Amino acid sequence: MRMCRVLGNVTASAKHAAYAGRTLLIVQPLDEHGADAGDSFIAIDHAQAGPGDRVLVLTEGNGVRQILKMGDIVPIRSIVVGIVDEVDVAP
């Protein structure tokens, strides 16, 4: 899983049926200190996250299928699975 910050959301009218009714968030990967690390990407929301939240993002399709329980043919690869409260980095 990646730790990310939610930048905002993405709206799309034409989309694959599996994405119907789902909130698409744009997330920025972070390092352990909270600094931006890498390029932003899109994840569907499964934790009621909003802009500015630090979240956990699962980026693996099997885990997504396990969470969504929509069957085996789900073209979704990244999903927000938690909101991070605190990170403690060992000195």
Added chain:
Amino acid sequence: MYLGVVTGTVVAERKASGLEGAKLLLVQPVDDTGRHTGDVQVAVDTVRAGVGDHVYLVGSREAALACDPWFVPVDAAIVGIVDEVHAPERTVIPEPVDDDPTEANPSPPRKRPQVPARANRDKKKTGDV
């Protein structure tokens, strides 16, 4: 999943079985600000996107799952056409413009007083000489 911009189309006559009828598009991956985030790639279209469209894609194995039939040799698929990316913290606030558009083209009554001023200056010069 990631954002991209459709930059062109690809036609391939000879393809692996499973790719027959697949619409192939050239896509430039971008981030939320529109910055290019990698090399141009070829993706299968599932949402009737066209050149210039802002889209989002899914990669790897899940790209094949976006296709019908789903057991196909595909590793990038366009699964949505983006209407808007709303990222408040990345929105660039335009700098305030100093020039008042009403002052950029002064009305004739304001311009006229300058003309006698220049005429006086010219008169002074001629007077000096």
